[in-house]
Amino acid sequence: MSPDVVVVGAGIIGAACAEALSAAGLRVTVLERGALASGTTAAGEGNVLVSDKAPGPELDLARASRRRWPRLLAALREELGPRAAETEWDPKGGLVVATTAEAVAPLAEFAAAQRTAGVRADRIDPARARDLEPHLTRQVTAAVHYPEDAQLQPVLAATTLLAAVRARGGEVRAGTTVTGVVRDAGDRVGGVRTDRGSLACGAVVNCCGPWAGSFAAAAGAPVTVLPRRGMILVTAPLPPDTVRRKVYDADYVGAVASGDAELQTSTVVESTRAGTVLIGSSRERVGFDGTVRVEVLRELARKAVALFPVLADVPVMRAYGGFRPYAPDHLPVIGADPRLPGLWHATGHEGAGIGLAAATGRLLADLFTGAAPELDPAPFRPDRPAVMSQAVISPAVISPAVTGPDGETAA
Amino acid sequence: MSRAHRGAEPRDAMSRVVVVGGGPAGMAAARAAAKAGVDVVLIDAGAKLGGQYHRQDSRAGTERFGLPPGVEHLAESVVWALEPVPGGHRVHLRTGPADAPGRTGRSIDTPALVLATGAYDQVLPFPGWELPGVYTAGAAQALAKGQGVRVGERVLLAGTGPFLLPVARSLLAVGAEVAAVLEAGNPARWLARPAGLLAGAGKLGELAGHTAALARHRVPYRTRSAVVAAHGTDRVEAVTTTRLRPDWTEVPGSRRRLDVDAVCIGYGFTPQLELAVAAGCALDGGFVTVDSAQQTSVPGVLAAGELTGIGGAELAAAEGEVAGASAARRLGARPAPPVRALRAVRRGRRFAAALAAAHPVRAGWHGRLREDTLICRCEEVRYGELRDAVREREAYGGRALKLVTRAGLGLCQGRICGRVVAELTGELTGEPGQSAAFARRPIAAPIRLGELAESPSAHREPGAGPPRVAE
Numbered sequence: 001m002s003p004d005v006v007v008v009g010a011g012i013i014g015a016a017c018a019e020a021l022s023a024a025g026l027r028v029t030v031l032e033r034g035a036l037a038s039g040t041t042a043a044g045e046g047n048v049l050v051s052d053k054a055p056g057p058e059l060d061l062a063r064a065s066r067r068r069w070p071r072l073l074a075a076l077r078e079e080l081g082p083r084a085a086e087t088e089w090d091p092k093g094g095l096v097v098a099t100t101a102e103a104v105a106p107l108a109e110f111a112a113a114q115r116t117a118g119v120r121a122d123r124i125d126p127a128r129a130r131d132l133e134p135h136l137t138r139q140v141t142a143a144v145h146y147p148e149d150a151q152l153q154p155v156l157a158a159t160t161l162l163a164a165v166r167a168r169g170g171e172v173r174a175g176t177t178v179t180g181v182v183r184d185a186g187d188r189v190g191g192v193r194t195d196r197g198s199l200a201c202g203a204v205v206n207c208c209g210p211w212a213g214s215f216a217a218a219a220g221a222p223v224t225v226l227p228r229r230g231m232i233l234v235t236a237p238l239p240p241d242t243v244r245r246k247v248y249d250a251d252y253v254g255a256v257a258s259g260d261a262e263l264q265t266s267t268v269v270e271s272t273r274a275g276t277v278l279i280g281s282s283r284e285r286v287g288f289d290g291t292v293r294v295e296v297l298r299e300l301a302r303k304a305v306a307l308f309p310v311l312a313d314v315p316v317m318r319a320y321g322g323f324r325p326y327a328p329d330h331l332p333v334i335g336a337d338p339r340l341p342g343l344w345h346a347t348g349h350e351g352a353g354i355g356l357a358a359a360t361g362r363l364l365a366d367l368f369t370g371a372a373p374e375l376d377p378a379p380f381r382p383d384r385p386a387v388m389s390q391a392v393i394s395p396a397v398i399s400p401a402v403t404g405p406d407g408e409t410a411a
Numbered sequence: 412m413s414r415a416h417r418g419a420e421p422r423d424a425m426s427r428v429v430v431v432g433g434g435p436a437g438m439a440a441a442r443a444a445a446k447a448g449v450d451v452v453l454i455d456a457g458a459k460l461g462g463q464y465h466r467q468d469s470r471a472g473t474e475r476f477g478l479p480p481g482v483e484h485l486a487e488s489v490v491w492a493l494e495p496v497p498g499g500h501r502v503h504l505r506t507g508p509a510d511a512p513g514r515t516g517r518s519i520d521t522p523a524l525v526l527a528t529g530a531y532d533q534v535l536p537f538p539g540w541e542l543p544g545v546y547t548a549g550a551a552q553a554l555a556k557g558q559g560v561r562v563g564e565r566v567l568l569a570g571t572g573p574f575l576l577p578v579a580r581s582l583l584a585v586g587a588e589v590a591a592v593l594e595a596g597n598p599a600r601w602l603a604r605p606a607g608l609l610a611g612a613g614k615l616g617e618l619a620g621h622t623a624a625l626a627r628h629r630v631p632y633r634t635r636s637a638v639v640a641a642h643g644t645d646r647v648e649a650v651t652t653t654r655l656r657p658d659w660t661e662v663p664g665s666r667r668r669l670d671v672d673a674v675c676i677g678y679g680f681t682p683q684l685e686l687a688v689a690a691g692c693a694l695d696g697g698f699v700t701v702d703s704a705q706q707t708s709v710p711g712v713l714a715a716g717e718l719t720g721i722g723g724a725e726l727a728a729a730e731g732e733v734a735g736a737s738a739a740r741r742l743g744a745r746p747a748p749p750v751r752a753l754r755a756v757r758r759g760r761r762f763a764a765a766l767a768a769a770h771p772v773r774a775g776w777h778g779r780l781r782e783d784t785l786i787c788r789c790e791e792v793r794y795g796e797l798r799d800a801v802r803e804r805e806a807y808g809g810r811a812l813k814l815v816t817r818a819g820l821g822l823c824q825g826r827i828c829g830r831v832v833a834e835l836t837g838e839l840t841g842e843p844g845q846s847a848a849f850a851r852r853p854i855a856a857p858i859r860l861g862e863l864a865e866s867p868s869a870h871r872e873p874g875a876g877p878p879r880v881a882e
Contacts, residue, residue: 038811155814159804292853301863312861319853
């Protein structure tokens with residue numbers, strides 16, 4: 001029996017959409033060309049943040065997602081059992097610190113605007129910040145505590161969501177590349193073509209992340225979604241409580257909102273359950289070029305040591321990179337494609353996909369089933385001009401997906 | 412000169428061949444390039460030249476190997492990153508004892524990079540292999556030859572391949588009793604490959620010497636045998652051995668207990684691929700692909716020695732000589748074709764193929780893994796957890812697998828367990844395992860965050876050498 005919906009891509013967004021669609025009673029098949037959750041999802045830190053977003057549609061989506069994640073995870077624990085639903089969820093909170101006199105006012109302003117939008121953003125003095133994070137630099141000039149920021153382990157989260165899809169009778173197939181969409185007599189989606197044959201279905205959801213532009217083009221309905229490269233450093237395991245929360249330099253906010261091609265780094269330092277400390281994150285617009293630039297790693301290291309001087313003597317064990325999917329207006333793309341009935345998109349979450357996944361899946365499922373969505377879907381419409389009218393796709397995107405996670409050449 | 416080179420020492424800017432690795436392949440490459448008249452930098456992690464094969468006693472005041480003028484030898488130096496620059500590669504290194512503060516940093520640009528990073532021992536896990544007293548064969552040999560230290564009073568060697576023999580001999584030389592050498596394969600298979608046998612005639616003489624030494628010391632050499640468990644509380648006190656069938660499953664009723672205080676394991680070698688992978692070199696069967704001039708798929712990057720296939724020191728040296736000549740050519744030198752070395756490479760590769768065919772690792776060992784057998788020692792991942800992650804989460808790809816199981820994420824970064832995890836995952840999923848994924852490491856060797864944070868200008872100023880950077 002053919003599925004109602006084929007979700008293309010088994011990253012966190014595909015997994016969340018498939019979970020929400022299957023929860024709504026639809027028969028779902030997830031197709032993934034590589035291994036499950038092995039692309040952008042495996043390269044993420046697992047951020048579930050409200051602290052880094054200015055008031056607007058993305059913050060609304062982030063707040064809805066932050067509310068939904070713990071409820072969803074609790075329900076999945078119930079459904080699948082604690083082991084299969086383990087995701088290392090940790091509502092540890094975030095701390096944004098300014099280290100210069102000039103950054104004090106903008107940080108205060110940003111936090112004030114967030115408070116009016118309903119975010120908990122507590123201004124604290126530098127001494128209090130050092131109580132929360134004893135190893136923090138003495139250069140702190142201002143700090144804001146965001147108790148709602150949380151973290152989970154993104155691969156565990158995605159595989160948990162996919163396990164729920166399977167438990168409800170859905171199917172998850174890795175190692176299957178979708179090469180195009182089959183149109184039925186009414187010029188609607190009638191199925192997908194894959195490297196392992198065709199599969200009939202009623203609808204297709206494009207959850208291909210940074211490769212969403214190339215899939216949309218193959219489906220005959222191009223959208224502009226571009227890759228933006230990021231690198232993360234990982235240290236050797238440290239004693240517990242060396243870094244307790246997610247700690248950002250206040251310049252983080254500026255970099256996320258920017259579209260500049262050149263390198264941007266903004267410091268995010270946090271520990272994981274395994275004791276390692278993750279240091280992010282850089283943003284480079286270099287297409288799918290996976291080449292490592294030492295200058296990028298150096299910049300990350302420099303800023304992390306500035307925030308936590310104690311880290312200077314800690315060995316970095318590894319670095320890894322990935323590609324974030326972004327739309328030119330830096331908003332996610334969620335909804336139906338009016339040019340091809342039956343084609344849906346859920347992509348473009350840039351570096352926030354893990355956090356935004358829970359609400360994205362729900363929104364997509366609500367739109368799909370005609371239920372009243374919790375959020376206004378209009379800002380995320382795939383047919384907004386930034387995404388569709390100038391669907392100019394860079395050659396790196398349109399060429400067959402030549403690179404996979406880590407910039408490795410696809411086999 | 413590009414902007415990025417401003418401030419570099421002139422000699423560090425595209426003017427020299429850079430060789431990474433000071434074993435037989437690296438030394439031969441450096442010599443060949445120098446002989447062709449170009450300047451060379453040889454970077455090696457050891458305090459002295461020779462690598463694993465010619466391990467020197469680090470306590471002695473002597474240096475067994477000489478390098479010609481024109482070769483700058485950077486000892487105790489590790490390359491932690493490699494990046495492409497116009498016309499070649501930039502090699503980032505740190506010099507100084509790995510655990511001590513005060514390592515100096517430097518980066519060198521080169522149009523001709525020779526990778527001769529060698530290989531490390533492959534270990535197959537078994538219950539108890541995490542106990543103190545269990546060593547890799549290579550580590551035991553390094554301790555014996557490099558520091559005159561014996562890993563135990565009564566030692567068992569187990570694994571497959573001819574390398575077990577020189578290790579046994581090194582142990583005897585430092586006064587250890589070798590309880591037995593257990594070879595899991597059946598070297599009688601050599602006889603089935605006359606072409607490889609002839610190609611390795613010199614090698615066979617060497618092996619005969621080792622065998623004779625073992626016989627003199629009455630060391631039992633048992634084929635189709637393996638260690639299946641190590642026992643002890645604080646360290647190894649005994650092992651259980653068994654006889655194997657050709658597929659490496661156990662012969663029932665053949666278990667024996669043997670009292671030993673150390674075990675050395677070596678199931679062949681895994682090439683040290685980090686830098687080759689970082690450079691983007693094409694691989695085939697887990698080894699770097701090279702042409703007859705030892706050029707990899709990446710222009711300006713050559714490879715020699717065990718990186719290209721496990722074949723021993725003689726082949727490595729021949730490949731190194733060819734690679735060194737090719738590298739010199741990239742700097743404009745016109746050396747005569749290294750005809751003898753090229754012939755030695757062809758012969759050596761036949762021997763290597765015979766060697767690989769004679770000492771395959773058979774999957775029968777999987778059956779001896781227990782639920783609680785450690786697979787990744789750094790992160791304490793047990794077989795049951797790995798199996799459950801693969802089955803229940805369907806996680807098997809690259810970093811996704813590592814993140815779900817944590818296997819390969821610890822201090823050794825999968826050097827010890829990577830190939831094993833890939834092999835076991837492959838069996839569980841029916842998909843080929845991705846062992847090269849464990850070599851995909853932009854930071855190829857650990858580096859302190861403070862060292863990484865240093866401004867490049869701190870060690871790129873012109874002068875007589877890299878300034879020491881305060882910790």
